[in-house]
Amino acid sequence: MTFIKTCVRTLLTIVQKGAYCLSYVWFLLPIISLYVFKEIWCNMDDNPAKTDFYLNTYLLIFLIFIIAIVALKFRGKNTQFAIASGVAFYMILAFGFLGLFLASAPTGFAEQYPIPEGLEYHTPLKSHNTPDVYDDEVEKYVCQTDTTTYLQIRNGIQGGNYEYSFFYPMLPEGTIYLRCYEATTNLPLSEKRIKKSSSQQIPGSTRFSCHVRGKKFTIYEGDWGGYYAARIEVWFKGTNGDERKLAEKIYAVEGWMR
16 A cells, blocks of 8 residues: 555656746647648548548647646746646637538549449448347348358448458357458558458357458548548468468448548
8 A cells, every 4th residue: 555655646747847848838738739730631632541630639739738837827927827737728710620620621533533434333221220230131141052141331320430240150169250452443541540440359160150240440541421442351360370361342332531
């Protein structure tokens, strides 16, 4: 118990000293936030992952700035406190503006990558509010002798949100995950995010079965209502580290607008 109290006191001392130091350089934080704001603005159209990184960075800078403002108050620097508080207010407004713009601004991704005439593609199954309904429905489209039916995609709650189910013959223990590409240029789509969100560990099976059911993932490139062709690949990674592609299918998809 004494050790915990000592650790807490040490941590509080570090925070106090850090806040005290921040109160001397508080004016640098808004300057850094301006640079971050610029990066968000420049990347929002074509790099969602980098945009989200800088959005999180902006929020972190703002939180640190609040700590510096509190330290100014405790130091009795009322003039600097008032100026910093005003700057913080405008930082909040700027963040709100970014949020509204990101939520509504189209990227034109589908216009850049139109679906070629004659390209064969599939349409995701319609969304259902009741998971049991979807489970019954998706089984109807799967045939053991038709490998093109093994992967089934359905729409999620919003455009760009999807769920996938995957059926396959015997597989050992390992992990199943997705990789997505724009079908005409092989441009990776939401590469790291999709791999992480779509990953499903499986215990292995000795027969044809559903290995993944209703696993959610999101495609960020694009806008609501703007459809383009995406090649969705199913990959398997065994416990020994070996990876192999199990299936692929082209779907008409839309991107998720924040």
